[in-house]
Amino acid sequence: MRRSERIVRITQTLLEHPNRVLSLTDMADRLSSAKSSLSEDLAIIREVFEQEGWGQLETQAGAAGGVRYIPDCSRVQAEQFVKEMATVLADPERILPGGYLYMSDILGKPEVLDMAGRMFASAFRKTGAEYVLTVETKGIPLAVSTSRYLQIPAIVVRRDHRVTEGSAVSINYVSGSRRIQTMSLSRRSLPERKKVLLIDDFMKAGGTLKAMTDLMREFHAEVVGVGVFMSTSEPTDKLVGNDYISLTTLDSVNETEREVKVIPGTYFES
Amino acid sequence: MRRSERIVRITQTLLEHPNRVLSLTDMADRLSSAKSSLSEDLAIIREVFEQEGWGQLETQAGAAGGVRYIPDCSRVQAEQFVKEMATVLADPERILPGGYLYMSDILGKPEVLDMAGRMFASAFRKTGAEYVLTVETKGIPLAVSTSRYLQIPAIVVRRDHRVTEGSAVSINYVSGSRRIQTMSLSRRSLPERKKVLLIDDFMKAGGTLKAMTDLMREFHAEVVGVGVFMSTSEPTDKLVGNDYISLTTLDSVNETEREVKVIPGTYFES
Known part of the structure; x- marks a missing residue:
């Protein structure tokens, strides 16, 4: 040959x-x-x-x-990608009632998922993570892409408890909207005492990710990293601590003025 | 160079x-x-x-x-993969109360998702599909992998209607368990008159996929293909017609005898 x-x-x-x-x-x-x-x-x-x-x-x-x-992902590639994302995400057409930002379309694009997965894999490759954990629904594509580059399985925390998941561990938590919510994870999906990387699409106060961390305690798992596609500038102190990695930061959404400001995330601070 | x-x-x-x-x-x-x-x-x-x-x-x-x-995916590779899957899935430990089969772990493994994505991409590459559509939750990783190989976006039908999705089109349908359920798709996620490929993890009678097809009509979309990771032998006539592709077929689950029989899917019939 x-x-x-x-x-x-x-x-x-x-x-x-x-x-x-x-x-x-x-x-x-x-x-x-x-x-x-x-x-x-x-x-x-x-x-x-x-x-x-x-x-x-x-x-x-x-x-x-x-x-x-x-x-890996070079700093130049990462910076260019995040700059592009910031521009796309700052489109005022994305503003939804309540000051939310529509971004499901972006999180379904293969080129975005590939790049985000590369960036997370690159940032967390030395953590020894054995599983990528996310919560349904919007974080799943990101978790799948990260799991592909790290070549470790992705597992999904459910908001309900389905018969097709077998016995599960459930916890209650208070969400950002101050409602009591439930999340559950199938016992079969995660052996005990594993190293787990948490990936999600969006973090404001960090209540959901905090709940995932609590849920991990039930599996005697160690959370070795937290990565989100977008975090918010406010509040500055997150419930999961400030040792997380975000690719982009939502600095402000002004519904009246129709203005959105997105800046690079904590990824670039290390 | x-x-x-x-x-x-x-x-x-x-x-x-x-x-x-x-x-x-x-x-x-x-x-x-x-x-x-x-x-x-x-x-x-x-x-x-x-x-x-x-x-x-x-x-x-x-x-x-x-x-x-x-x-593409050679027939030899595909056959070997499906044979492996059939063996793994036929493990009686996977039987859940009600005769369901636990397979969330498999649908989180990068090597499985890569191969399933390649197979679907190979089977549907001539359909001109512009979007991959799935319904939350278990079908999402498969849809993401297929969308990666076809290099077209993946979009997710929700079972609830979230504020972060903006305005949505909802339909009601009767599920396999004879309950009335709702599914909805964000208006922003899919332009009108597109060619859409439906991907899901499991199909029994096909009620969910039929509902997705009905939902697509609201977007004037054309369903150009239906692919599932696993279909069942019974009922033989599916609500979406019999022109679907499954990678594996669940032939029988005997809860009492603790026996599961999984055979190759319709993928190999063409």
Whole structure:
């Protein structure tokens, strides 16, 4: 097999299996090539990935050696994406009665989800997260995309308790609108004592994410990170603490003047 | 730039932008290479993609020429995946009271979602679908993955009507459990007269998917396909007609004997 053909195969395999250790022996066998050629191929791919800010290739040498593609997101790409999002989100047409902002359309676009997933995966890749947790409904696409780049399962907290979920743990909490709400998670969906990353679309005071953290305690899980697509400037102190990552910040919505101000999120503060 | 480095860049660009026409002029500029070299690179990539069953590269020649990667899924890959799924799903531990089958864990695994998304994208790629539509909650990850491979937006029908969705169109329908239920879709999420692909996790009689079809009529949308992760053998006639695609079929669940039988879906009948 020619080098260029091998490179196509290796690049595809790495991109389709982020954050997974792929055996060099298996790869060499599958490509019917010597490990030395494979190493040279990987060196070329590594260089390009790093130049382009797509992420790192981590290789372990030796008989049991492997290679792992850790997706990343360059600061330039992230900044450009957030700037674009800020412009799109600040469209006054998005203002809904009550000062809410319509953004379901954005959270359904594959290119937005891919980029947001890359950014979260990049920000949380050193946390050792084993599961991505979200609450239905609007956070699910973001959680799925993040889980894809981290190559760990996504699980969904329900607002009701469905027969198709089996036995579940439920908790009550007070939502932002001061109503008592319920959330529940199927017992089967999360083993005990796991590291969990919380992802959601929007955070104001942080009541929902706080409730998710409380729910995690019932599973003896450790919350290793909190990521949201959009947080608000006010209140400054969130119920989950201020160690969260937001991609964008909703600074103000003026329903009367029809003005929205969206600025970059806490992602860029670290 | 060496050919091998160009090949890494082109392969990544194609894989990260499925079903989108990428300008050859832009690509040649970005790689600082002649279009003739680029054509040779694409020929190599095309050959590998076709050999491996990853999909086709469609090229249009000329000044305004472009290339489009159309993801596919080989029959062998699809069969192997469905066989694996059938084994995993037939685990009697999955049986829930009432004869339901627990499968939320499976629908949260990135490798399952990737493969299911590829299969749906492959099955429906000639329909001209412009949107993927699902209903909350369990179908969302599948819809997101399918929308990623088709590179079209995913939209979510809600079971309630949320203030963050703006004005919505609601319909009532009778569910499988014979209760009257409501579903609603935000007006902003779907322009009129679009081609829509329906994706869901599970279909028994097809009442929910039938209701989604009815809801689409309110948007003057055309339903160009129906895909589900699992359908049931009984009833044989579904309310959405029998022109749907399922990846797996739940043949029987015997709660007393603790036996589940899952077989390949209608995907393989065409």
